[in-house]
Every structure is written in structure tokens, then in C-alpha cells.
Amino acid sequence: MIKYFSDIFTAVSTIAGGMFITLTHLVKAKKGIATLQYPEERWPRPERNIGFNSESYNVIRSRLHVDMDDCIGCLKCERACPVDCIKIETAKAPERGEDIKDVKHVGITTNGTRKAMVVTRFDIDMTECCYCNLCTYPCPEECIFMTGGPNGKKHPIDYEFSEPDRSDLIYRFAKPGTKEGMENILNEKSKVEA
């Protein structure tokens, strides 16, 4: 009998306590609200500072971007990728370090490396990408990176890269016409040699 009433008492008191807690949340609604009004408000990207000389160093994992002008076609990123979403094809440049105007190939990277290969295809399938960031580390020219990476000022952070067409998520970084241009050049060259 005592248990019966003490059970009723605990039930009433604990439920009343819980209701008091929820009531405080209701009353102090203005203070505690955690929601962001998405289209109007965006998620604040944390400004990351790891103490390097670059003032802000963002490691935000967003979509991949390749600076084609710097890519030397070393295939390190392709090998690092655990899911094989990067596909690179290269062609040997006629001359190391020379610009080839026809295919908009720049011969020297910003780091000053002379390029021996022309990248004819650099495709990243973002539907397969697992955002592990592994491809960015081996790159000797730091030309592949997640947007918002070290060159964050050039590339704004964005995570709204949904596309109506699935094939639009295959990013083709090789400059348009490179492949055909290189084929033409190589054909001409072989013809000349022949």
C-alpha cells in the first residue's frame, strides 16, 4: 500500500519536474534556439587557424577542385584515391615546359615546375567521392584540393552542389579540346616524323 502511494507520488513529482524543465525551455525560447533559417542563414564555416603563416587555413571538405594550370599529370592523386573516382589521362608534351596555345596548355606551374605531360583527361566523379581528403596530400603542386582549402580566397566555400542531372556531377577539369588538340598535334608530329 505504501508502495502504491509512493509510486503515485514519484510519478507525479518526476513528471511535474520534467514539465517544469520543458516549461523553462518554452519560456526562454529566445535564448536557447539552435535552429538556423537555412536559405537566409548559412552555416558559419569555422575559421581554422593551425598556426601556419597563411592567416586562415580552411580544411573544409567540400567538393574537389583541380587547378589545371598547375597539374603536372603525376597520377599521385589517382593512386591515393580509395574509391577510384579520379580518372586521369595524359599525353606526353612535345616539349617539356613549353606552352601549347592550341590546347591552352601552360608549360610551367606556379611553383616553377616544368610540365612534361599534357593532361588530356582529368575527371572526378563527385558521386563516388568519399571526401576523405586523401588525394590532396600527395599532390606535389598542391593543385588538387577541396574547395575552401589553402587557396580558399580563390574558391568560396560551397556545399550546395546538387545537380538535376547526375552526369553533371562528373567534373571534367581537363580544358575543353585538349584531348582532340593533343591528338591532332601528335598525329601531325608522327606524320612529320614519318
Add this chain to the structure above:
Amino acid sequence: MAEILFWFIASLTVLSAAMVVLNNQLLYSAIALLFTLFGVAGLYIYLWADFIAGVQLLVYIGGINVLIIFGIMLTNRISSVRLSQTNIQQGFGGVIALWLLIIISLVISKTPWYQVTSAEPSSTVREVGTLLMTKYLLPFEAISILLLGALIGAALLSREAS
């Protein structure tokens, strides 16, 4: 207007009562019974018996009909949708029932009923309550004991033998 409504209710009652006994799907019968009970409750209101109508709503619809539906659910393979049943001696029974109706109707129409016209009572609840507590105290107590007995009996019947 009220006349039309009366006949509407009466026909609802009778038709759904026919559904109750003629339909072969048990659950449809039960739902038809619901409408019959509703109709009878409506007729009670025409008979100035608002309290009885309320009791009819509460006990019949809220209690007995639900109980019947529960009974149907508990005594059938409920995961199959069709809860049908079959009839026996339909022809003979139909004839007998019809005859019964005819004879009762004859009796009703032939009998010169003693009728009085009384005024509509303002509220029946208080009077019914007073009657229950005075004149009909014994039946009232008896019926409550009966109810208690039925309760215990039903509980006992459906209890697991240990």
C-alpha cells in the same frame, strides 16, 4: 420537417436492422447494428426519452457494439479481411419470421390502443433518478447485483485456468 426526419430515422433503423441479419459479413453486420442502435436512439428522442437515448448511445454503442466487434475480432482469423459466415434454415426461418411479423402487425393494427396525450416533460433525468431511488429501489439494486454477477462471471469465464 420533423416528420420527414422521423421517417428517415425509422427507415434507417429498419434497413440497417435488415442488414444486420441478412449480411453475411460479420463486421458489416456489426456496423449495421451500430446504425440500428443510432436509429433507435433517435426514435427515443421522438418519444421524449432523452435520457434513455443518451444511455443507449453510451451503453449500446460505446459498450455492447464495441464488445461485439471485439468478439468478432477475437474469434476469427483477423489477419484475413473477409469475416464471413453462413446461415442455416433460412427458408423456413424466413417464413416463420414473416408470419410473426404479419401476426404481430395484425394484432397491433386491430387492437384499439389506450392512448393518452401527455405533455412533454421538461427533464426526465431527475424524475427517472428519483424513481430509481424510491419506487424502483429494489429492481435497481437487483439489476446492479446482476451486473456485478455478470461482470464476475464474464471475467471468470475468460480467465485462464491455473
Add this chain to the structure above:
Amino acid sequence: MDQLNNYLFIAAILFSLGVFGVMTRRNGIAVLMGVELILNAANLNFIAFSRFGGMNLDGHIFGLIVIVLAAAEAAVALAIVINIYNNLNTINVDEASMMKE
């Protein structure tokens, strides 16, 4: 609407339908529904006589008692029906005829 006979006729129809149901249905619960119809018919007569026949509120009392009776009856009947179902795995009343002999 203000005629006693109307109500008596409705009650008579309900009664015969109820009797028909009781006589013909094989399913125990369906039989029970027939019984409910009969009780309702009786009740309707009580209330009708209560208004027209000078029974005044006594008819109401009887109506109440009948309703309570119906409730008790339904409870017990369903308990029995469920028992029959548990024992015989059917509630067809014509198959529950062990008391025949």
C-alpha cells in the same frame, strides 16, 4: 410520428428481424446481434407505451433495466462465445451441440 402504431410497427419489424437472425445465423456473435435487435424492439415498445400509454416514466425505468440487462448479457455471452472458440475453434452454434444426447 405522433402515432403509437408507428413505433409499434417499427418495433415489430425489428423484433421479427431479430428472431430471424437468431434462427438463421450460424455464427454465435451474429446470433447475439439478433438478440440485441429483439431487446431493442422490446425497449422501443416500453418507451413508446411510456409516452402514449400513460406509463409515464415507469417505462423509462424498464428501458434502463433492459439496457443494463443487455449489457450484462452481451458480456457473459461473449465470454462464453470466446470460450467456445478456444475449445472448439469455431463459434458456429450448430457445431456446439455436445449437449444433444
Add this chain to the structure above:
Amino acid sequence: MGVVHGEEMVLNIGPQHPATHGVLRLQVRTDGEVVSQITPYMGYLHRCFEKHSENVTYEQVIPFTDRCDYLSSMSMNFGYVVAMERLMEIKVNDRVEHIRVVMAELQRIASHLLCTGVFGLDLGAFTPFLWALRDRERILDLFELTCGARLLYNYMWVGGLSHDIPVGFVESTFEFLDYFEPKVDELENILAHNKILVERSADIGVMPKDVAISYGVTGPNLRASGVKWDLRKNDPYSIYDRFEFDVPIGEGQKGTVGDCWDRFYVRIIEIRESVKIIRQALASMPKEGDVHQSLPKKIRPPKGSVYARTETPRGDLGYYIESDGSPIPYRVKMRSPAFTALSVLDEIGAGWLLSDVLAILGSLDIVLGEIDR
């Protein structure tokens, strides 16, 4: 005479059901509402983790471990790198170890928050779930600040970390802990002692000590059954032997030892203990130290095998790695804690009502990614 026995019914709970925490299918036999047998069917989330690992290099396995227990990726990374470092005999510096411990404990808090919140949700209390998620978001913010990802971090590498922690991380973590501690009390007050929740979970789904041990159940589930077993204490890895913390066990405070309530409450106490560890680790963390110091240039472990186990929020996580000397692992086997927790479900869940089974399932805190792998 007899009570009404409902016909035996076979219910499929899931694979799409609000209470299965993922794509789990439970085939449940019920008599009325009483469950007589539970058969879990798994594999809806099977991703061939182990087979996959035999085809990628050692460092490429780490992103896959993330995806096993997606609610405690840090701990999964941690287990793998501990195993690899044992295999390659790498000793990492103190700063790395401290950061790893902080991350793992933060992850434990996040995971337990989700578990307790979802347990409430399973029992019908919606609000505490959202409060728990709100606080979990703060932890995910800290992770994002650290490594840029909110869920799948790939943060711990063999021999180090992918990044050092950013400037201000320690301060913001302390700030978070100060904010967080009263919230745990609030969570406990609204949920743990609520009479209805106690009624729903106390004495329900009791997992006795011997059952838990014979089924190989680990982690909070085992501790709730009254076994003081925590790898951080019993088989210390990393630097856990340097910190002071208690290992809470179920005491049967509201019912029997090893009931749902105990499993639930042990997690709440563990949150508090984790907070303690984080405070100690942050305070004693060396200011200097290169997180890439012992990072091997090329991961090519010697021929041999290793089995290493760590304590994740769900229990003992074991990695068995066999190397044939090539840069690609010969075999990676993962012993996942939630798998054993799920296997005990039929043992402790049969005989209860349907609602209780879902409460028991919620209290076991399973993650399908790890079970199916």
C-alpha cells in the same frame, strides 16, 4: 477455459521502421502482443568492408573504417591506427596521443548523447532527443573545426594525425564542456528519473552477467550487467592509464541489474566520466609537437599479424590485420561490438511485449553500419 490466445503472428519490423535505427529487419513472432521469438536479419547495409580492405593500401582503409560505425568514426579510426602502429612498432609523440584521446572521448560523448536521446525517442519522448542532438552538434562543430568533416573524419593516420588541432581548439572545447555539463543534468532529470521511463525500462530486458559474458557483449551493455570491464582500464592502450576516471557499472538502481534502465543510465554516467577525461587530457596536453613526426613515408608493414582492441562507445572494437609485406593488407578483420549486442537480442527480448522489444533494442544501442560492415 482459457484466455484469448491471439493467433501467432509474424511481424516484420523493418527494414523500414522508425525504431530499428537503420536498415535492420527483425522478424518477430508474436502471440497477441507478446513476442515469442526475434530473428534479426542483417546485411541491408553490407559494404564488403573487409574484402574491400584487401584491395586498397593501408592508409586507404581508414576512410572505410569511418563508415563502419558512423556515429563514432573517431573511435573506429583510433582502433585501426592503434593496431597498425602496433604492427609497425611506431611510437607517436604525446601531443598526438593527447589529441587522439580528446577526440575519442568527444566522440564517445556524441555517440552516447545520440544513444540516450534515441532511447527516449523509442519510448516516445521526443524532446530530449532533440536536446541531445543539439549538444551533439556542438561536438560535431569542434570536429569540423579540427578536420573539416562533421561525420566521417579520416582524421587519425597511422603514425599521427591528418592535421594538428587549430589554434583556439582547447579554449573552445573547455567552453563547450562548461556549457555541456549542466545539460547532462537536465537530460538526466527529464529522462532518467521520469517515472514513466523508469516503468518502461526498469526490469525490462534484463541481461544477466553470465548471458552478457557468454554472448560476448561488451561496452556499456556489459557494464550495465554489472561487469566492471573497460579496456581503457583493464587493457590500457594509448595513454588512458594516465587519466583518472571511474568505470560505471549497472547497479539495478530502479530495477534489476542489467535492465534497460541500467544500460541507459550507464551511458549517462559515462558521458560525465568522458568529460572528466577530456578536461585532464586538455590540461596536460603538450603545447609543442609535430603531429606528422612519426608519419611513415610509405606504409609497408613487416610480414606478420596483429590484433588490437580498443574501447569504442559501443564496446570492444578489435582489428585483426595480417600483412604479407606488401603495401596492401592481406586480411583485415573487424570484431564489432554492436554485432554481439544485436545477437543477444533474441535471448533477452523474447517474452516481452512488442513495445518492450523496441525499448530493449534501443537500449542496446546498435549501429547497423558496424554490424553489416
Add this chain to the structure above:
Amino acid sequence: MMEHIFIHYSLFILFLPLVAFVIQIFFGKRLPREGDWVSIGAISITLVLAINMFVQMLLDYDSDFSVEASFVWLDMGAFNIRLGFLVDNITIIMLLVVALISTCTHIFSTQYLKGDIRYSRYFGYLGLFTFSMNGIVLANNLMSMYMFWELVGVSSYLLIGHWFEKDSAANASKKAFLTNRVGDIGFFIGIMLIYSAVGSFAFTDVFDGVASGVIAGTTLTLAGVGLFMGAMGKSSQFPLHIWLPDAMEGPTPVSALMHAATMVAAGVYLSVRIFPILTPDALLVVAYVGGFTAIFAASIAITQTDIKKVLAYSTVSQLGYMILAVGTGVYTAAFFHLLTHAMFKANLFYGSGSVIHSMHHALHEKHDHETDPQDMRNMGGFKDKMPITYWSMLLSTMAIAGVPLFSGFLSKDAILAGTLSFAMHHPEHFLLPLFGFGAALMTAFYMFRMMFLTFHGEPKMPELIDDIHESPKEMTGPIVLLGALSLFIWYTLPYFNPMSTHGWFTDLVVPKDAVVPGNLSANEIEEGAHHAHYLAMYISIAVATLGILLSWATYIKKAVSADQWSARSGFLYNWSLNKYYFDENYDRYIYQPTLRLADKVAWIDWELYDKYFINGFGRLTNWASKITGKFDYDVIDQLLVDGTGRISNLIGRKFKSIQTGKLQNYVLYVAAGVIILMVIQSF
């Protein structure tokens, strides 16, 4: 309505045991000590109230004191039933008796039934019994008395059958119940006769009605005899006495409470209450029934070996005394004897219970479950082992045997004197005093026989004697108290004359003149009794002494061999031992014949009527005329007699198929039948 404080007291006394009953039934199992303290508490309160009432009665000392209160219970227009209380001196004394014995029983039972599985229920039933007994005592009208009468029957049924696992107990309870029903039929008929004449149930109205002659003559006699039949049932008078000895299957405290002191006294109480409406004819019936019962039961008691059976038949005998006293008009004496008898007989039962209890334990120690612990042939020599029981039982035995200085002497003396004076007035009824004195002689004999067999002499089962020991305090307490109450001193209070019945009692319960015209006046008898008093006293002392001496000679001195005597007395001994074959005779002449009646009738039909009459007649006529005989045989016998049977057989076989066992078919037939009837009716 309830202006007098006694009404409040009575209300409490009536309903407290009922409250205890309800509590015991619903919560008994859960209360500490299974709740016996609830019952004991309730009953103690009633005892205190009863004593209070008693003391106030003594202080007021008003012989005409009477208060009454009633209310309408059932209002059915012209027919209404009132319930109410009538409190007068008789009621107060009865209440005291009931409360006192009931309290003693409750206390006694705590030990006697210790460890019983239905302990709390037992106390609950005791409460119910006390409630209903008080109800009888307090009733102011026949109807409510009848109700409580039946309630007493129910609760005695429950209590006798307390150990219903034993077949004998279950049968005894049924027997008691059914036998009582027989008497109650008469009671009910009597009530209805009176009601139909007087139109009221209340005693006062009935008495007024009788006085004013509304009901008189044969009707009144019949009503009186009818009411007395109820008393016969309850007080177990011949020939309805058979249930009481069997009722000893119940727990011994129950026997003490109901079958010695209270329930069986209800019959006497009823007779006393309705005394004014008993006509001389009815009284004569009463007197003869009582007198015969007294001597008849005493003669059975002489030979019984079961200690409780002896007491039971002694009870029947003593009740016969009381009824005899009522019949001869000295109802004061009857009531006085009721009072004293309640005390000493309850005590005797307690004592026997104590002995049985001790025997039972002793047998239990020896793991002997075969020996009957109630059989006196297994006892003997308990005197030193159970001194308290022995001495108090001895006091009560003295009282019942009519030894001077004990209560029984006073009351018995009064009865005998009344009987004697009645016989003096009406010499044709000389048998009545003979019954009285004969019974007194036998009582003295068999009571001391019981004492000697139980407590004196050599132990018959020496292996038990070490385990025999005095019962605990809860049991000896009531024994001592009631033993003390067997002394004369309490009953002759203001005068202290051990030889005279003149005490507070006689003045309080003065006999009122019967209201029936032509009845012999109670006062007249009283006068006569005074004259016959000394004669009666001497005879009774002589008779008692003779009985005791005879007993002493037989069982202590062994001067007279009991076996020889029994052998010599032949069938008389056997008859007595077998209770005059009453049960067997009932069985043989009433139950079995009824059962066999159908067989007999059938037999008569076939064997006598058919074979000898029809066929014989046929043969006779055949002998006279073959044609007539053939006609007779073919037409009468085959066609009409057998043919009827065959046709009904045939019809039965045909109609058997109608009985399908399906209710719905029956409904159909019924409906069809109704329709056919209605159609026929309309033509």
C-alpha cells in the same frame, strides 16, 4: 426513533460482528495474525456493551422494561415489512449470553485453530454467526427474526463445514442445513398464518391480535405449532434432533458457541418469545415433544463413547428440558435454564475441546493418525495432567447433574417443580414429570460417566499420557471463567439462598399471563410450582445422587460391570448406542422409500396390476368365457394398455429427431408454435 441509549448499544452489538466479518472476509489474509484481533476486538466491544446494558438493567430493576425501534424496510404499498429492535430484559440477558460465549469462543479459537488454513475465514464466519444470533435476539418482528433465523442457519452451515475436506463434516453441514429447513418450513407457515390473520409481523401487534381474538382457535394452534416447528429445528427437538450430534464434526469452539449456548437456544428463545400466542393444545404438543426429547436423548447419551457426542446428546436432552418447561408454562424456568445451561455446557465443550486438543497433539507426537482423539475409551487419568480443565469441567458437570450449590440445580429444580405442578393440575399428563426426573437421573449418570472415563482411572493409552498437558492460557481462561459461572452464587445474587430459585432473575423475567383465553395461566403454574418446589427439590436431589452413585459404582468402583449391564439390557443397549437407529430409520423409511417409490410404482404396475390383475382377470374371464377373455386380452391389454405404451414409444422415437441439440431449431419450433397458437386463438 432511537431515543433510548439501549437502541444505540444494540445497533453496535448487532453490527460490530458484521463489520468484523466483512473485514475478515476481504482483508483477513493480509492483516497481521490473519486478523483475529479484529474479530476479538469487535466482539469484546459488544461484550462490554452487553455487560453495560446488563448492569443498567440490574440497577433499574424494572420487570416491564421494554424499548422498541423500527423502520420500514420494504414498502410495497399495502404490504410493508419493518425491521426493528425490541430490547427488554430477556433480550439483554440473551445478548449478554451471546456476547460472553462468543467472546470466550473467539479467544479459545485463537489457540484451538492455530495454524488452520482458513483461520481468518473462520473468524469471519464466527462474526457472521454472532451478527445473525444477535439479530434473532434483537428482532422485534417475526419477519426479521425469520431472516436472521435463516442467517444463523447459513453461518452454522459454514462453520460446521469448516473442515469441508472431511466428507463427514461436509455431510454434517448439509444435514444440519436441510434438517433446519424442515423446521423452517413450519416456521414460515406459522408466520404466514399469523400475518394473514393479523396483518403484521411485529410481536406487539401479534400479541394484541391474539388478545383481541383476531386469530384464535385452530388457526392459532396451527400457527403456534408451526412456529414451534422452527424452534424444533433449531433446538434440535425430536424428531429433528438428528443434525446436532453430527454437527460435532465442526470445530469444538463452534460446538460450544452454537450447539450448546446460542444457536440451539434460539429455538427456546423463540418459544419464550411467542409464548403468549401458544394455545393450550399447542403447549401440550410443545411439552410432550420437549419431555420426550429430554429422556430420549439422555438415554442415547448414556452409551455414547465419543466425548463430544455425549455432550451433544446431553445438549439435546437439556434443550428438551427447556422446551418441556415452556410447554408446561414455566417459561421463566425455561429461560433460566437456558442461561445456566449456556454457561456450563459451553464450558463442558471447551473442556472437551481442551482434552481433544491435547489428545490430538499427543497423537500427533506419536504420529498416530488412526486413533480417534475424541473417543473416551482412549482417555482416562487425565486429572493430574490437566488440572485446570478437570476442575472447571467438574464444576460444570456438577451443575448439569443438578448437584446443589450449582447453577444447574437451581434452574433444573425450577423446571421440575413447574412440571410437577403442571401434572398436579392436570393429572392426566403424569408422564411429563416422569420424563423430567428420568432425564435428570440419566443426566447425572452419563455426565459423571464421562468425567470418570476421561479423567479418572487408569490411562487407557499409557503411551500417550506423557504428552498430555494442560492447554495454553487462551484456552484455559474461558474454561475457568465459565466454570466459575457454574456456581449458584451468580444467579441468586441478592438472596444467596442456594436452595431457592429466587434471585434477581425471577423478578426480572416474570411470567406474563398468556393472552390466549382459556389458557392455563403462567402465574397459576408459578403458584403451583412454589408449592411443588420442595417436593421437586427433594426428588431431584435424590435422583441426582442416585445417578452419580450409579456412575461411581460402575466406573470407579467397578462394582457394577458396564459390559454386563449392556449385555443384559440387550436391544435397549444397542438401540441407545445406535441412537435408536434414527439416522438409519430415516434413511430406511424416508429417504430410501422415496427413492424407491418410482421403482415400487413401476413394479406394482407391471408385476401386480399387469400380471395379476389384468392377466388374472383375463384368465378369470377366460375361465368364464374364452371369447370375452380373448377380447379382453386383445383389445384391453394389447391395444389399450400396451398399445398406448407402444404408440408413445413410437411417437417418442419419431420426435427424437426433433431434438437436434441446436438451439436455433428449438427457437424455430417455438416461434412456429406461437404462430400456430395465435392463429388458432384468432378463430
Add this chain to the structure above:
Amino acid sequence: MTVDFIFDGLNQLFPAVAGNDFFLIIAMLLPVAALLGFITIYGFGVIYSEIKVSSFIQDKTGPMGQGPGLHAGKWGLLQPVADGIKLFIKEDIIPASADKPLFILAPFLIFIGALTAFIAVPFGEKIIIVDMNIGIFYIIGVGSLAVIALILAGWSSNNKWALFGGMRSAAQIISYEIPAGISLVVVIMLASSLNMQEIIAYQEGGLFNWIIFDNPFMPIVFVIFFISALAETNRTPFDLPESESELVAGFVTEYSGTRYAIFFLSEYANMFVISAVAATAFLGGWQSPFENFLNTPAWSVFWMISKTFFLIFVMIWVRWTVPRLRVDQLMHLCWKVFIPIGLFNVFAVAIWIVVIG
């Protein structure tokens, strides 16, 4: 009452064709139309408040919008409207193996139950559609219709979850009608009338004349009634019939579109009715809490609705606080806690009335 009032009004307005049956039909339909309008508006309001209160309790903002169009109005005010529109234009699926007639009948039955109960709810001294003698009794009686509708919905869906939900809700509602009824019996004993208006009239004269303050037992009675009301409307912690973590959505699992919307609306309508009954029976109905203050008919509507909404708010508040009970605990609570205490209250109040009142 209102019907007569409108009928008289129409007759006076058009004396030429007075007494026309057509007027009577209008007089009957008008209140019904008003009622439907009220339920719709009330539905929007209560759904909005449910969303908002739950959001604030959970530290969210709930639906917010900066203007009409995409964002559901200012502060999300148009969210319920948008929800409603969505539900009504959604495809209405009837499962192939369902029992079609009953599947269609069930939502209407429950809606009829909710709607017909409204006509006995008093909003003011004259503002009540039908002032019945047995008003409070009538509402309890009509409320039991929901049970049948729920069983039908659960059964006819031919889905195990739905069946479980239907049976559970039926058992639950039937059981909790008893403590609710017992609590109302106490009120009826005090007011000695079944008429809603007379019950309110009994509580005339300010806050402390309300039945809830009538004697020390009444708060307990009120709490029992209110919790039973929660159970009868299938609200948390008694939302077992539609408990989403167990039974997916209970008896409405297979319902979609308009039919689902009707179930949804009926639940909220039942909440209003039961809160209105509670307000009437315990909190003085449409009477102002202060004697002779704001006690005009217009204010009476305000008081009634604000009391009702306060109770609805408490229901919402409770819903977002507590977990859900289990079936046997639910029954335990009803039969072993509420009914004994309720019966005790009946006796206690009866004694109180005789001894003190």
C-alpha cells in the same frame, strides 16, 4: 436553442413566408456550417500552436517564413494551411487488400463523432447550438463512437500495425471512459444536473466558486479527468495506438491524403471537445474568473475559448515532455489507480456534500 433562435429571426426577417420549412433547414444548416468553419479555423490554430510550442520546447524555431509564397507566411503562420492543402491534394491511396467500404467509412465515422459532440459545447449563456438536458452525458456517449471508428480503421487497412493500433486504441478509450465518467459523476453530483449550462450556473461568482475549488477532493478529480482525457484523445503519454516507434503510425498507417487529414482533424477536434468539457465541468465554463468583471456574452466566448485553449496547451506541453506508457501499464494506471481513486473521490465528495456542503 440556436436553431429556434435563427428560425425566429428568419421568420421575423421575412414575415411573408414565415414558418417555411426551408427556413428550418437553413436554421439547422447554419450552425453546422458555422461549426465546420470554426473547426477548420480552430484546426489551423491548434496545429500551429502545437508546432510552435513543440519547437520552442525543443529549442527550435519551428516553421518560419519571411513572407507569403515559398516560406509559409510570416512566422510560419501559413504552415498549417500549407499542410492542409498538401494533404488534400495528395493522392488518396486505398490498399488493394483493404476492406474498401469500411476503410472509407472509418474516417467519416470518427469525424461525425467529433462533430456531433461540438453541438453541446456551451460558449456562452445563449451561445450553444443545442442546450440539451443531458448535455454532458451526450458528449460522453457520442465520444464513444470514436472507438468503433478506430477499430474499423485499424482492421479494414489489413495491416498488422494498423490492427494493433486499432485494438489498442479501442481498449484504451473504453477503459479510460470509466475514470473520466466517474470524475464527471462527481461534478454532476455537485451541480445536480446533467445540463452543461446548469453546471456552469452552479459555478457562478468568480474563481473560487469553480468546481475545481469546491472542495479539497476536486483537484484530484480534475487531474484524473484530465489525464483520462489525454488517454481518450490518444495523446502522449497515451499515444500507443499511433506510437511511431512501435506501430509505425498505428491505425492510420495505411491512410493518406484527405482521409488522413480527417483523422488528424478529428483528433484535434476531440481535444477541443474534451478540453471544453473539462473547462465547463471544472473551470467555470464561459464564466469570468472574476465576479462581475468582463462577464458579457461576448467575453463569455473569450473566456470559454481561452480556458479551453489553456487546457489544450497543457496537453501539448505534456506531449512534448513525457515518454509513452506501455499497454499493460496503461491499463494498470486506469484500473488500479484511477478507478479506485475516482471511486474514493465519489464517496468522499458525497460525504462532503452531506456533511459540509
